[in-house]
Amino acid sequence: MTMSTEMESYITTLRLHLAPLTLSEREEIVMEIVAHVRDSAEQSGATIESVLARLGPAEALADQYRDGLLIRRASRSFSPIVLLRATMRLATKSIAWVFVFFLSVFGYAFGAGLVIIAFAKMIIPSHAGAWVQDGRLVDFGAFVSGIPSSAHEVLGLWMIPLGLTAGSLTLLVTTFLIRKSLRVSRLVQSRL
Amino acid sequence: MPKLRLTLGLKGTELEQPDRWEAQLRKGAVEMAALASLWQGRLYGLEIIRYLETHSQMALAEGTIYPVLSRLKTEGLLTSEWVEAEAGHPRKYYSLTGAGRERLGGMATAWTSFAQGLSRLLEPVLNEKENAK
Numbered sequence: 001m002t003m004s005t006e007m008e009s010y011i012t013t014l015r016l017h018l019a020p021l022t023l024s025e026r027e028e029i030v031m032e033i034v035a036h037v038r039d040s041a042e043q044s045g046a047t048i049e050s051v052l053a054r055l056g057p058a059e060a061l062a063d064q065y066r067d068g069l070l071i072r073r074a075s076r077s078f079s080p081i082v083l084l085r086a087t088m089r090l091a092t093k094s095i096a097w098v099f100v101f102f103l104s105v106f107g108y109a110f111g112a113g114l115v116i117i118a119f120a121k122m123i124i125p126s127h128a129g130a131w132v133q134d135g136r137l138v139d140f141g142a143f144v145s146g147i148p149s150s151a152h153e154v155l156g157l158w159m160i161p162l163g164l165t166a167g168s169l170t171l172l173v174t175t176f177l178i179r180k181s182l183r184v185s186r187l188v189q190s191r192l
Numbered sequence: 193m194p195k196l197r198l199t200l201g202l203k204g205t206e207l208e209q210p211d212r213w214e215a216q217l218r219k220g221a222v223e224m225a226a227l228a229s230l231w232q233g234r235l236y237g238l239e240i241i242r243y244l245e246t247h248s249q250m251a252l253a254e255g256t257i258y259p260v261l262s263r264l265k266t267e268g269l270l271t272s273e274w275v276e277a278e279a280g281h282p283r284k285y286y287s288l289t290g291a292g293r294e295r296l297g298g299m300a301t302a303w304t305s306f307a308q309g310l311s312r313l314l315e316p317v318l319n320e321k322e323n324a325k
Contacts, residue, residue, distance in 0.1 A: 029258070031284070035281050035282065040238055054254045054255075055254050056255040064259035065259045068259060072263075
């Protein structure tokens with residue numbers, strides 16, 4: 001069956017904006033919308049254009065699907081990318097989520113940083129760790145150089161288990177907090 | 193309470209704009225209405241829209257219902273199947289799952305008691321309006 005030009009361009013836009021969804025999710029939506037437009041036009045005798053107009057802009061329609069799916073998928077996911085993407089999307093809708101987003105970025109960065117320092121300590125022990133001078137922390141990190149000779153390292157090889165534990169814990173807590181926030185506000189957010 | 197506003201994503205102007213308030217109210221009822229339309233058997237999207245129009249005067253923007261159905265399906269309240277129709281293209285039929293029937297039952301009870309309570313509350317307002325006529 002042939003599609004009108006208006007319909008084709010509507011479907012193209014819809015597909016484009018549904019890109020973050022999986023292929024099967026996307027094609028199922030497209031099939032349903034195509035069926036709707038045909039049925040609606042046939043049953044009411046309206047033109048394809050007027051049925052499309054009643055459906056609203058393809059971008060807006062895609063957004064309604066996308067937000068819901070993005071959030072639901074994220075609330076079941078452990079992937080930082082999936083979680084951050086949902087958080088970022090929600091941050092465009094509410095100030096509270098802007099806060100959650102920045103906290104998440106910080107949590108992931110800090111946790112990953114600690115793990116990296118722990119690994120660096122295994123490979124290049126003299127350039128990773130924490131150095132203190134006169135009771136002040138002068139350097140803390142991996143791949144550090146130019147540490148003053150008067151500073152002394154505090155953790156030594158303890159950096160490895162401590163960095164791994166604290167880093168993993170930070171990553172876990174961050175993940176848990178995002179998922180918790182998503183679940184708590186899921187009902188509300190799904191109505192956006 | 194500013195914190196509550198943030199979490200709900202409500203704007204302060206909402207109460208000052210009756211149309212928006214009504215739109216929000218409708219939006220909140222859409223899920224229940226979609227579930228209720230399927231109480232007696234499976235329907236496809238356009239049938240659900242028509243059903244709601246004839247049975248509840250609930251005129252929805254046509255694009256609204258499909259994302260809602262997709263969400264209810266992911267929540268396990270609905271199932272769907274593609275059925276080949278004489279129209280020449282398949283149609284996606286939705287039906288309630290056991291969980292969906294149960295949820296709708298709960299929603300119906302909550303809604304009814306809520307509406308009754310509010311009606312009592314609004315009685316004096318409506319009476320006064322009636323007398324003023």
